[in-house]
Amino acid sequence: MEMVMGKSSKKMHPHKFLLWIAIGSLTMMFAGLTSAYIVKSNQAGWQPVKVPSIFYVSTVVIIASSITIWMAQKAIVERQMTKYRLLVTATAVLGLIFLITQFTGFSEMWQQKITFKESIAGSFFYVIAGLHALHVLGGITALFVLVLRMFSTRTKFYSSVPVETAGLYWHFVDILWIYLFIFFILVS
């Protein structure tokens, strides 16, 4: 009656596997958007936009959050549950700080008359970075679910799979941001 899965112990968990394919898919979406940006930037009348300096802070914050989630993964393997809980919460908080810095950067740009109507480069900037921020928000939600599950009294979770999956996603949005950041600096 059992599933025939001979070497299942060596296989990747299905959720993680699904996420890897989804990452491929998301990469294509951002590749589409950034190549559209390149195409447009080569056309006449293109006015580049300067990346707000607070986005350097964003970059540092999100790299830090990648480190904390990595430490959280180690903590759960070593069964240090208090440390694990703290690190996952820290990651989510760093994610929120990232979003706040993004929003600050956006409003700074908007005040400098870089609006949807005035600047195409700016419009791209808002859409691409905004879409990335939405994906970060999704990650934060997943992390909060992990934290809440830790406080559940009925069941105890010791499986490292959820945090590994969430971590994989988190590293993805981190690397995606670094790519976008460098991309905006170079192409602008």
Place this chain on the structure above:
Amino acid sequence: MSEVTHIHEHAVGVSHEAHHEGHHHADHGSFLSKYVFSQDHKIIAKQFLITGIFWAVIGGFFSVVFRLQIGFPDAKFPWLETLLGEWAKGGQLQPEAYYALVTIHGTVLVFFVLTAGLSGTFSNFLIPLQIGARDMASPFLNMLSYWFFFAAGIIMLSSLFVQTGPFSGGWTAYPPLSALGDASPGSKIGMDMWMISMALFIVSSLLGGLNYIATILNMRTKGMSMTRLPLTIWAFFFTAVLGVLSFPVLLSGVILLIFDRHFGTSFYLSDIFINGQALPNEGGSAILYQHLFWFLGHPEVYIILLPAMGMVSEILSVNSRKPIFGYMAMVGSMFAIAILAFLVWAHHMFVTGLNPFLGAFFVLLTLLIAVPSAIKVFNWLTTLWKGNIRFTPAMLFAIGFVSLFISGGLTGIFLGNSALDIQLHDTYFVIAHFHIVMGVASMFGMMAGIYHWYPKMFGRYLNNGLGYIHFWITMIGAYVIFWPMHYEGLAGMPRRYYKYDIWESFKQFGTLNQIISIAAIIVFLAQFLFLANFFYSIWKGRKVTSKNPWGANTLEWTTPINPGHGNWDGEIPEAHRWAYDYGKDGQEFISQTTPVGDNESKH
């Protein structure tokens, strides 16, 4: 089966829904959980199929209505007004309604019927059954995939009933028609609903595609190595990969479109005048949208075609009682098609001001697709060659697919040349080409699949006699409809026009257009024979009495006649050989579950 396979995976945490569903085969849930919110891949497949059929009837009916306009531009049909109201004032189809019908016909058939209806049905139905799995990697995501598709359908359907009508700027939704509400009546709320519907549809395809890939790579039964997979599964695999990588790019194009429509950005808009009023938008480019759209749009052609190719390969082999010719060449050519699909999109844009130097590369890459396509065609023909052919309705449709694929593919070589495309673009030649090679051919593949796997889906047979009538009317009709369009297109008759009466040069095609329209109506009506057959046979068809009615090798024919959720009663069978041992060593067929004997010749 060895005891090793009994080791439980709970310890490593791989248990999932499919696992414990396997323990109770007859689902005793309520009607709602069994037939509506089912997580059984077989029920979800049937949901996709029946929803797809619903949309095919709507899309087909629309084509009948606008063909009436093209064939009989001056006639009045009072019944049209009864049916369509304002759209056909005085019994004559209005221009806005004509464009709306053309647009929705395209959208619905490309996405809802030939993407969701085709891969949604058969990937769901056949992947677990043919690789030997109890269900999909994630049955829940699979169910969500269907319900997102359903919601997309509801919104598209509602857009037909809004006062300003559904979107009418062509299924490709090029800006500015799609970006400016003032551009046409259909560009108002109809376009918003079109976009929401398409966004939901993209989510549905992505969820489905992720699942198909994960299932094929992770959940194959013992012994089912990738090179033992039936070609159907390879085809579904490449289809899913194409979808997962290309739909997000369409989504990014749609996101930019939403910003242009509602938030005043100028990604696609520049220097536009509406009623003499200049719009403030500066610096955008409509070509950008075309790039993003066709980066999906071209792979989409193969998303539609590959599943049909896979099923046809399987059906031709089973019913010729011969192994498929050149199995690895078939896999290799599908791989080549999947790669090339991403590298040819600009051949849809030869006349948009694309750099001719760049165009030359796209010509080359486009014509390269002829190579894997020809490999596949020759392999199908050599599979048929000297076969002991059983002309079941499924087999006829499969052979019809090969015929259509050749006829339609050859005109692709014309269109792939950027120089010839100057004359042929946006004419009826293009209409004829893509309808034959992609539309009708894939529809034939789908029909072949339905006739062939119907006994597995419903435990009953379709009526053969009706099947033959259905096939011959559709086959002859398809050529009568689309063959003459090549001549019209070569003469330069443009597509999408409401009327041709101001051109002296197209008057000669008046009768031809009438013949095409009459053929289209006959073919449309013939589909009701199939529909009657389909729904009657679900309850009243001849019962299947043996597990393996076609004498096929693949695993789905080792399940009970009416498999429950979990597919196999006992253990999942093990695969010992590839799927195409027909007529080997004097045996008519050898199932994949039969171990290789000592004195068996090599395959």
